[in-house]
Amino acid sequence: MKRFRKIMAMLLAFAMIFSFAACGGGEKEPAEETINIGALYNLTGGQASLDQPSYNGFKLAADQINANGGINGKLINVVSYDGKTEQTTVANNTKKMIDVDKCVVVAGLSDSNYALAAGNICQEKGIPFITSGATLPTLPDQVGDFAFLAPFGDNVQAYAAADYAFDDLGLKKCYLLTDQSMEFTKTLAHFFEERYTANGGEIVLKDNYMNKDPDFSAQIDRFIANKGGAEIIFISGVPDDAGVVVKQLRDKGVTLPIISGDGFDTPLLIEIAGDAANDTYVGTHASLDNQDPLMQDFIAAYKEAYGVAPENAFAGLGYDTMYLIADALSRASDPADPAAIRDAIAATEGLKGVTGTVTYENGSHVPTKSVTINKVEDGKFVFMKEVFLK
Template sequence: MRLAVTAMALAAAFLGASAVQAQDPIKIGALYNLTGGLSSLDGPSLNGAKLAAKQINGDGGLMGRPIELIAVDTKTDQQETAKAAQRVLSDGVVAGIGQSDTTFVMAAAPLFQEKGIPFVTSGATHPMLPQWVGNYMFMTPFGDDDQSYAIADYAYDKLGARRVAVWTDNSMDFTKALSKFFVERFEERGGEIVGKDIFMMGDTDFSAQIARLQAIEPKPDAVFISAIPSEAGLTVKQIREQGIDMPIVSGDGFDTELVSTTPGPDLANDVYFSTHTYRADDRPEVGQFIADYKVEYGREPENSFAPLGYDALMLVADAIKRAQSAEPDKIRDALEATRGFKGVTGEISYTRESMVPPKPISVISVQNGKYNVEEIWTP
């Protein structure tokens, strides 16, 4: 009798431990620059990821377990980013998401690779990232080659530009790649690059670059500015204040409210940039996300980086569901096998050898501070 009771007690204890174990959270790291020059991209992106986690947990979690998002502000600083990666890895995360810029992904993702933990960037776009980091690195967005080609084609075909000056933030991998691919495509189309200039992240005075731009004869048809958000708004403001009215073209670093708020609506004109398909998109995934975001945060999504954060976490969740496992190796394998994932920012499939998803790209115009989708470019 005593043996039976003991066995029953042991069984009950085992079942109780199993129930508790089943409820242990699935920890996912979220590394974002919530302060500094990239905060206007990364803040909305983290909000998108938080919304995804809330919805997943509201639907019962994954395999009956809640998601715990461990978010850290990486402060637009590479050393802080590396420290944050080490911190969340020591906390037992099974995957990481985050960062809207290649330089900061490269400060974090290799540490995840070393530990055999998948890392999914929500917004970094350098097409070499999966090759640089390794087979645990995945991209939610398109590559810089695709988005640079999109805006180069638009400048050539729709703006009629044939002579373009190029400004590049020379401190960032993303901005250097963007300019490289823009120049490649624009010259391939028959256009001419008539001047190149550089600046650095954190610069606030662009008078020297503007003077050199004004000195180019004949006058360029447009200026391509490869910048992150903090410099995007400032360059538009200072160029327009000097009476220069030529089109300003760029990539998704310009997908920020700073392009309109920093110069003000009177000066925020004839700006065009390539970015992620989201604005003015009538797909049901987009409408639902906008409605849900507005309920959660009391405002519409600030830019396309909000749905990119949402998509990044949902990609990880989808992989866990298909793998029926929260083991990092199995999550990695399921991520690699992703085909036809219907994200808010477009369908994601890892079909290219480069592991960069081929996604459609929006070209946005800014006139009087208002954003409008001009066309969708398909690779």
């Protein structure tokens, strides 16, 4: 009964926005048809620490929807493939989801390089694509009208990090270290510098590296030799580098606060860097400390389903993305027509989820959301502030 109450409480929260058609008499009858929805995630490789939790959240939401009768009497069939953090594999599996599995929507992925690979295939084939975690704000423009973001864009999270460093921490001089191998990291660094300098801050030194570089000694030594008065470090990086670069900085005696975007919202940061991760700030999509009943019910359901608490905010993004799809399918003029589904997604307004409220305004396919700032303290992420951009 306890599990049932938790699930029902969560479903009722979403029912304020849309309703799912359940069978009468309290008994769930078999659906006449299923709706195939693609869940494309990098479950292995460098993106796994973001994508595995996101897939778990996505599947949890689908299970809850099915337990409540599905969508207009049809159950969701989640079709899942591992992208293996390889763009070719992502592209091939996207084609398979559409051509073989007949998915009417494809969703997933937490990095823009892979989301672009999947999104372009979907656009060519006229199938809606929603990235649950990639944050490149120009992705829908680059891909086309069938592409959507469930999270905020890189400009939003970079601006929020810049505002927090300058206004809240009062740190006016920054060292900027950027991974040059990814569209996400280059874009994030660009927007951080833009906002930080507009606020009156100064980028005193810039340096670069490539994803999966095992040794950051050259960059760190250059910084130590001439810090330029830096008071904070912004690292534009991804999960498999996060713990490594932070640990190497601390091991060489660099004690300045570090700030980054959602690429650092990974258990790997703390697992690899240990105590060295302390005093690292992360701009991300949500705080698991949020006491909103929707968040706490989600956490309880995730623990019950997987035996652990959500590992990071990407679990919530995957969860919200499934409900975003379900909401659109329930409103689509023809839920079997990809163009009608696309139009229903684009018309989404006021859909509250655990990572914020989704509304696509003025034709944009990127929602405007707040940014959560968390800080690593004593081996865990601690909520600092929710930033609403002006």
